[in-house]
Amino acid sequence: MTEPVGAPVRVGDPEAFPRTLRNLARPGRRASAFPPLDVPPTELPSDQRRERAAALPEVSERDLVRHYTRLAQRNYGVDTGFYPLGSCSMKYNPKVAETAASLPGFQRLHPHQPEHTVQGVLELLWRLERALCEVTGMARATFQPAAGASGELTGLLIMRAFHSRNGDPRRRIVIPDSAHGTNPASVRMAGYEVATVPSDARGLVDLSALEKLVEEDVAGLMITNPNTLGLFEEDILEIARTIHGAGGLLYYDGANLNAILGRVRPGDMGFDIVHMNTHKTFATPHGGGGPGAGPVAVAERLAPFLPSPVVERREDGTFGWDRDRPESIGRIHGFHGNVGVLVRAYAYVFGNGGDGLREVGERAVLNARYLAERVRSAFPLAHPDGPAMHEFVSTAKPLRPHGVRAMDVAKRLIDLGYYPSTVYFPLVVEEALMVEPTETESKETLDAFAEAMLRVAREAEEEPDLLREAPVTTPIRRLDEALAARSLKICW
Amino acid sequence: MTEPVGAPVRVGDPEAFPRTLRNLARPGRRASAFPPLDVPPTELPSDQRRERAAALPEVSERDLVRHYTRLAQRNYGVDTGFYPLGSCSMKYNPKVAETAASLPGFQRLHPHQPEHTVQGVLELLWRLERALCEVTGMARATFQPAAGASGELTGLLIMRAFHSRNGDPRRRIVIPDSAHGTNPASVRMAGYEVATVPSDARGLVDLSALEKLVEEDVAGLMITNPNTLGLFEEDILEIARTIHGAGGLLYYDGANLNAILGRVRPGDMGFDIVHMNTHKTFATPHGGGGPGAGPVAVAERLAPFLPSPVVERREDGTFGWDRDRPESIGRIHGFHGNVGVLVRAYAYVFGNGGDGLREVGERAVLNARYLAERVRSAFPLAHPDGPAMHEFVSTAKPLRPHGVRAMDVAKRLIDLGYYPSTVYFPLVVEEALMVEPTETESKETLDAFAEAMLRVAREAEEEPDLLREAPVTTPIRRLDEALAARSLKICW
Amino acid sequence: MSGLRFAPHTEDDVRGMLEALGLSSLDDLYRHIPGQVLLDRPLNIPSGVSEMELLADLSDLSGHNRHTDDLVSFAGGGAYDHYVPAAVWSLAGRSEFQTSYTPYQPELSQGVLQALFEYQSMICDLTGLEVSNASLYDGATAVVEAVSLARAATGRDRVLVADTVDPRYVEALRTYGRGAGYEPELLPSRGGRAVVPVVGHVACVVLQHPNVFGILERAREVFAAARAAGARAIHVFDPLSLGVLAPPGELDADIAVAEGQVLGNHLAYGGPYLGVIAARMQDVRRMPGRIVGETVDVDGRPGYVLTLQAREQHIRREKATSNICTNQTLMAIAAAVYLAWLGPAGLVELGQACAAKAAYAAERLTAVPGVRLAHPDVPFFKEFALAFDRRGPAEVRDRLADRGYLVGPVFEEALLVACTERRSRQEIDDLARAVGEVVA
Amino acid sequence: MSGLRFAPHTEDDVRGMLEALGLSSLDDLYRHIPGQVLLDRPLNIPSGVSEMELLADLSDLSGHNRHTDDLVSFAGGGAYDHYVPAAVWSLAGRSEFQTSYTPYQPELSQGVLQALFEYQSMICDLTGLEVSNASLYDGATAVVEAVSLARAATGRDRVLVADTVDPRYVEALRTYGRGAGYEPELLPSRGGRAVVPVVGHVACVVLQHPNVFGILERAREVFAAARAAGARAIHVFDPLSLGVLAPPGELDADIAVAEGQVLGNHLAYGGPYLGVIAARMQDVRRMPGRIVGETVDVDGRPGYVLTLQAREQHIRREKATSNICTNQTLMAIAAAVYLAWLGPAGLVELGQACAAKAAYAAERLTAVPGVRLAHPDVPFFKEFALAFDRRGPAEVRDRLADRGYLVGPVFEEALLVACTERRSRQEIDDLARAVGEVVA
Numbered sequence A, B: 001m002t003e004p005v006g007a008p009v010r011v012g013d014p015e016a017f018p019r020t021l022r023n024l025a026r027p028g029r030r031a032s033a034f035p036p037l038d039v040p041p042t043e044l045p046s047d048q049r050r051e052r053a054a055a056l057p058e059v060s061e062r063d064l065v066r067h068y069t070r071l072a073q074r075n076y077g078v079d080t081g082f083y084p085l086g087s088c089s090m091k092y093n094p095k096v097a098e099t100a101a102s103l104p105g106f107q108r109l110h111p112h113q114p115e116h117t118v119q120g121v122l123e124l125l126w127r128l129e130r131a132l133c134e135v136t137g138m139a140r141a142t143f144q145p146a147a148g149a150s151g152e153l154t155g156l157l158i159m160r161a162f163h164s165r166n167g168d169p170r171r172r173i174v175i176p177d178s179a180h181g182t183n184p185a186s187v188r189m190a191g192y193e194v195a196t197v198p199s200d201a202r203g204l205v206d207l208s209a210l211e212k213l214v215e216e217d218v219a220g221l222m223i224t225n226p227n228t229l230g231l232f233e234e235d236i237l238e239i240a241r242t243i244h245g246a247g248g249l250l251y252y253d254g255a256n257l258n259a260i261l262g263r264v265r266p267g268d269m270g271f272d273i274v275h276m277n278t279h280k281t282f283a284t285p286h287g288g289g290g291p292g293a294g295p296v297a298v299a300e301r302l303a304p305f306l307p308s309p310v311v312e313r314r315e316d317g318t319f320g321w322d323r324d325r326p327e328s329i330g331r332i333h334g335f336h337g338n339v340g341v342l343v344r345a346y347a348y349v350f351g352n353g354g355d356g357l358r359e360v361g362e363r364a365v366l367n368a369r370y371l372a373e374r375v376r377s378a379f380p381l382a383h384p385d386g387p388a389m390h391e392f393v394s395t396a397k398p399l400r401p402h403g404v405r406a407m408d409v410a411k412r413l414i415d416l417g418y419y420p421s422t423v424y425f426p427l428v429v430e431e432a433l434m435v436e437p438t439e440t441e442s443k444e445t446l447d448a449f450a451e452a453m454l455r456v457a458r459e460a461e462e463e464p465d466l467l468r469e470a471p472v473t474t475p476i477r478r479l480d481e482a483l484a485a486r487s488l489k490i491c492w
Numbered sequence C, D: 001m002s003g004l005r006f007a008p009h010t011e012d013d014v015r016g017m018l019e020a021l022g023l024s025s026l027d028d029l030y031r032h033i034p035g036q037v038l039l040d041r042p043l044n045i046p047s048g049v050s051e052m053e054l055l056a057d058l059s060d061l062s063g064h065n066r067h068t069d070d071l072v073s074f075a076g077g078g079a080y081d082h083y084v085p086a087a088v089w090s091l092a093g094r095s096e097f098q099t100s101y102t103p104y105q106p107e108l109s110q111g112v113l114q115a116l117f118e119y120q121s122m123i124c125d126l127t128g129l130e131v132s133n134a135s136l137y138d139g140a141t142a143v144v145e146a147v148s149l150a151r152a153a154t155g156r157d158r159v160l161v162a163d164t165v166d167p168r169y170v171e172a173l174r175t176y177g178r179g180a181g182y183e184p185e186l187l188p189s190r191g192g193r194a195v196v197p198v199v200g201h202v203a204c205v206v207l208q209h210p211n212v213f214g215i216l217e218r219a220r221e222v223f224a225a226a227r228a229a230g231a232r233a234i235h236v237f238d239p240l241s242l243g244v245l246a247p248p249g250e251l252d253a254d255i256a257v258a259e260g261q262v263l264g265n266h267l268a269y270g271g272p273y274l275g276v277i278a279a280r281m282q283d284v285r286r287m288p289g290r291i292v293g294e295t296v297d298v299d300g301r302p303g304y305v306l307t308l309q310a311r312e313q314h315i316r317r318e319k320a321t322s323n324i325c326t327n328q329t330l331m332a333i334a335a336a337v338y339l340a341w342l343g344p345a346g347l348v349e350l351g352q353a354c355a356a357k358a359a360y361a362a363e364r365l366t367a368v369p370g371v372r373l374a375h376p377d378v379p380f381f382k383e384f385a386l387a388f389d390r391r392g393p394a395e396v397r398d399r400l401a402d403r404g405y406l407v408g409p410v411f412e413e414a415l416l417v418a419c420t421e422r423r424s425r426q427e428i429d430d431l432a433r434a435v436g437e438v439v440a
């Protein structure tokens, strides 16, 4: 028997979901307490004072605790179950990393502290930079970008700075049609135009099309490898030659780095700039949407353009910030990036070690390829010939005749107890189901999930309503997104 | 609409409840890792070695995390909702106390550390002892007892030591028929016999019966006040005179201390020995069954008999353990008691302060009396004339004609989203429902719970099966306790 | 096994799975990859260590930092040592929140979605504006996003920024402006406050109030001038000033942005923080990032979803209002818990305490010979700038650190000093004494 | 408001509720209580403080302790500085476990009940015995309960205890024995090991193995002698020795008890820990405390309940097997997480590491002139006792503490030294150097 995901609604219970804090509030109730003022009070200028108190909810600490405890229980995370969300590498997040990040010596440092009072964190960042450069085959890195998209923009601004220093500004960035949405968006924010290169029958960059696209005004190429179809761009050296030949640079979107850890390094494939998503590859928790961290590593010749400052190790063995970087693109983050997240990434990288990271990649690929094999009969692979790397893209097209869409498959998987795969991405695949199991899932979990997917495919034929009406086991069912946009209630 | 309490079963999910860790295990899987041995290995004598490895489950860290996360979600706590479990004072447990207890300076002290390396915790215990003595009107206290029952035994052994020092051993301890089970059990373990004094029509100790019981061989009286019916023993001074007159001592079972904080002190009522349940009165979390702490405070004349050692403040202002206590009953705990729990109690006592503790008591009584008023029409009070203190005892007897028992009322309350009250205790009340809301619940919560109880009473008449078949909203329903005892599966 | 391993595969598992794939070794998984790009050596990173060793290493590193429970922090400049209540992270840190992804499947994500809806609502309560999003990266990127929103909304290019705005924000505008095609123009100040500008054909005027020196600007006048000229008035604010200072809404700002660190987030050497942004309904379709809306499910039950997604990169691609995808959701949840913990009364008390302690500190410190306010006779909130007769501000800062006090940063030859509710009269008096020794 | 307040009542709430009760003030709630017992003054306890001030006070107090991340701990005597993995308390500490009561309503308590069932099961796996309970207070009370179980089971009074059992346990037996009516009789030892006794008409023989000196006893012989005489053989064991040492079940013990602190619980200056007890099926109905059993619900679904409650105080009152009610459930849950984290292989590696490091330490320390083993030529596990020619053991212990090393306790003129897996060769070598200085 199947039961709802998430904590219960309680009839007759004043705290029953979906009560907001506003509903729970009562005038005069409060949680906070402060010491009596131990200095004389001040008067701020009357014309500067707030007239009406902010309408924040008035609740007790117990209200807060129950409210958020229940909200948390209505949320599915990796700690709850299998989370095969393609392109997101939702692997297990080690608890030891949380312990590390909560050490007062990391958690309670002011970003403006004098360098001699923060030698430990500077050394941590310096060691982490070395390790990430080794993983990617790059020379130097910045930690300022707070996430992958920020890393993309950083990399593109570095390209721009590089080209204008060489006195030949360029206009366009080539991206595959299978690219993630942040790629074109970042291209635009960097002041470039998008030139889209199509995928060929293999699901890989169409080389001849690429040749045609590449002229003087191409600043560079931005790509993931394995690409968003989970396939390795086997012509990558060719591609690199073409772009470099035309004076362009290669940007590696690191979202799929997990697949090649310790086996292939972007630098060895000819990439000049790489971003990493620590919240994917290096198991830092994604927090329901963030925080992440998007360190950007570059080849030697691009190092001068990195955001300023960068960490350096001085002759005397002490660590500091190098701010003397005339060619730097400047500042991408208000301070030094998401340091608390980077501490977790350090724990992951050095806990696993070089040998462990290689195993991570191997097992991520093994899991994805095994699972693809188990479900392809019901959900054909978008590109059957290319061996899947860390994830695979299937299509739900065969279910169309039964009036069932990929989204219906996803919702039915919820009733069977799973967080669904990514759907409708990449856009180049009709009815796409993008499945990334990650290396931290066991064979039993994969087998059971495969059974569930096959079951859903059968149900689509025999009882399509089971899919169309799913989910039925969750505290709330399918939501009216059109209404949300129309009536637009975004504040209580 | 009502939904189940607890996290979902996931069909097709290999981790679906109630899988045990044993079911999840796979040979060769593990979570632990240790550094390579940096010293020469040793051989233990062959006749001492273990032959077969322990059959512990072999699981990954991710298995552990998902397993216990799901188990936790299937458990209802104060952080989940209202928990009016009579006699247990299930109030909100402040989060700041958790922060305090996890400070390395408290969490990581070895019990055998030299005194000069633990001055901070010794001072904390010393201050807490002073505060608890002020709350109870006593002179000195011990922190060794790990819970209330242990405090009871400690107090009774102190009585025994006191009487034998005076060369008149005594045989019996008087306890009311409404006493909690630990009282008679402790009496037996202390080598005394139980003499039960009945409650009179008021629900209070029957004075005349008490007079008769009290002869030379009465070592003392053990009682809660307010008693387990939630009523204040108004003749307490009379009772004290009687017992003391007969050469006996008075023991105060502190389970109900919450009712009188800052208003009445056991010492002022004539009690000689008091235990406190920090996990009730002082909001230390009960942990699903424990840990607790049961500090015992005594009047001056009994101080010499306290377990050894006790904390002392030396002339030079330093703190230490006084081990030179020839008349001490000895050792009740392996070390110094549940210090980690006492740190939380300290945070509660000094965070609320003297003024705050008084408010705690007032609001606890206010809440109980208000709720009693709201439900008495459907669930008559066992003793309508005595004003309820921090809790009240109603009876479900009126529902008997509908074939409904107190337990059915409790189970139906679960379907309505609440943890039920205590049932069938105290034993002297038929179909007892013992309700203790505590001071941390809001008027809205009490009103909603009252509505729920009245609804259950109506349902008992109109649809008694709703009660008899309850709960229907939980992941599992009523369990076969007879089968559990018969087939006795207590290990996988 | 000596290193951390989170892949649960037993040797049998690996063998069995390879067999099912008709492969004989893990190397075969990479067989189709051109040999020239395959790494022919192990990574040059030490091999893995146990949790025990790892934490020993990290404790050692953290031990080489002096943190704000050890140094007494009067440091400011955009991040502040406010008290973080225990409840905040015991709730925001719950693993169901922490280990979930962006709520793409709302049925399994109502917890995060509702928490974000309430965050947005409290930001509106706080600022007196109508629209908030689910967070941006931090204060600097929030300023940048506000400016690009203004440029899109007005169709104008030029960006006017008061020179009393935190220099880090100006730097960020320069950096992002290079891509977007603008160069921020600085609006001059006198005596530590921006002059009320004559606004031309600009997209926006960016004013920080209280400004980088902690000084209260003539915000009403500046914003009025901006709006009169058809530009967006952008208010860079301190969330914890809004118990005592008029909020952006009352000051007639169009867009309000802030560094959200002060809302229950730890200092963490600069991040993770969160970028707060609020605006008027007029700009809702130009907002960057995630926005959560309330709706109903097929059974009519209320619930929450990501809404107005047509603004976003995954739908709009190069035409998106921003490239942001991963944001700072968990920090926004913590901010919501913190704001609800404060409540309206707490927000006022907190603001009064900061202001009073800062005023007292300014008085005590300027009583030290050779120490003056860099900008006398202008009102400030919780932070102020000191100038010294005989010593450089950087030297003073470093020598105070050795005496156990954090101050700074240094800006325009002045030393910033900030007071939060955590600072006691005693600590302020002690700081004054230490400053006396240092400047003597 | 300046002190912590967790009662949510607004003034209106209080007024309204009093009205509903027909009362005019809170004092009226106590009107029926005799005036002589009413406290006519405020409690003489400082008035409440804010969370900020409270934590400052507590941090200050904790700062006056030197903890085991600061001192290197070789301390033993029943509590040990083993490594506590991060996962243990991030799971056992979940608030749904922590803030629940004893699982009286199983439908709402399956989490705690299953966790306890699994704890019991792992204790059986570990000890090789058939029955465990849901925990007792600690090691000392576990020894006491084992003895009273043995007395009830055999109907005999006398209690024989090896004099190599931890003196704290013997003290506890003396204390509880006064109530129960027995006086523990000590079994002599030679060279640090109990002599194999000629057992008379006694209820039990209590043997700690490894004993208080860390020495391996002749457990098989002692237990055989006890059982031959119809007494219960009680084995006081170290849970973390059972990866490498024969478990109670293999040694033919009837009852096994232990201090469970080492199973993932923090040192916390002596508590909260947990008492582990395991026995054979013959004694299941005499076990003290809670026991969880598996059963099915009305729909046939498997679930867990408290079982054999007829043993317990709330049913049996004075005839109960023990007075225990609140136990150490949360510590038992942590112990279960820890044991599953270890797994069979980890348990072995851990035991081997402790034994090897102790052996190495003994070698290094006895190489210091004036330092010898108190009991030469007997095998030990992770702990051993040192004797000194020129100094008293207490003096050595205190002077080592000042040098940053925790050792001890002192017992019978000897100084105990213990090694856990956390101690490195380097730390052991440094300790030897420090001891050299101290005894010089």
Ligand SMILES: Cc1ncc(COP(=O)(O)O)c(C=O)c1O
Binding pocket: A087, A088, A147, A148, A149, A150, A180, A182, A183, A224, A228, A253, A255, A256, A277, A292, A294, C324, C325, C326
């Ligand atoms: C392929 C790809 N590129 C870029 C991104 C953007 O990364 P972030 O969300 O960290 O900004 C993602 C995130 O899902 C992605 O999958």
Ligand SMILES: Cc1ncc(COP(=O)(O)O)c(C=O)c1O
Binding pocket: B087, B088, B147, B148, B149, B150, B180, B182, B183, B224, B228, B253, B255, B256, B277, B292, B294, D324, D325, D326
């Ligand atoms: C009245 C009374 N006395 C004693 C006890 C026993 O206290 P503990 O469970 O802390 O041993 C309880 C616990 O419920 C109780 O309610």
